[in-house]
Amino acid sequence: MTPKELKQILQALVEHGVNELTLETPDYKLTVRRGGEVQVVSVPQVQVPMLAAPPPEVPAPTPPAPAAPVEKPQVQTEAPDDCPGCVEVRAPIVGTFYRAPAPDAPPYVKEGDRVEKGQVLCIIEAMKLMNEIESEVSGIVKKILVENGEPVEYGQPLFLIQPV
Template identity: 45%
Template sequence: MDLKEIRQLIKMLDDTDVSEIEVCQEGSTVRISRGIQPTYMTAPPQHYMAPPQHYMAQAPGYHGAPAAAPALATAETSSDRGNAVVVTSPMVGTFYKSPSPDAAAFVKEGEMVEKGQVLCIIEAMKLMNEIESEHSGRLVKILVDNASPVEFGEELFLIEPV
């Protein structure tokens, strides 16, 4: 293929929406492509916001032990909980009380639960993770609403051991 034929191919390519052409003739190959830059689709950045940290101000020049962070107010104090064991979320995800929207809840407040019994499901990255009880006892309180997001370490249930 000579230079004149290659120029004709380039001119033909300019008049179309084709971005690349390859011609094989008599054992030689010519590939012509336009200098079109590829476009990439990117997802918007995901921002994770850490829970606020609480610090107490220290007097200037003080070099002693750091001041303890003030306790955050909670709906229930530890004295209100008695000897109840707290079940926390092992992951970030969405909390579900039942295996499907029309099914009965795994557990209800006041019911007895056995060690290894499924308490809820936490959906994380499209995977359904069953959360099992590590204690036998009476379910005192469910601390999270159905279909609400939960964080790692967030309190889910109170179980009073028997």
């Protein structure tokens, strides 16, 4: 599979809201879970010549432990005690956090700004794709929890927004 084909598969997952996909060929098995991990298992094609004696037994590899169930992305939850009533906006994907659309552009939002539901708050870059993260509530940005250019994990809190 080429990187271009993999990129097309990942784009289709995001565009269609698919959370899991498994693709199996004679050469490999690919399982992709949104918010989870990507696992590629290669099955090499081996030709064994005829031997006079049977080959020595090789212990079979132990199968990997079953993956934990993938949770639905948590875009928002109630915030901790430091901002009562605030809503946490969480990272729906793993990637790099950017506050602005370009290095020389002003940030989408600053602390104290009023935002509307659906307004872009930031970008998370994942595999060279720029994913706009939108506000799920109207309110005031009380705190930005991540610095520009920092890597973020799935489910990591990004913003605290006080609904109005």
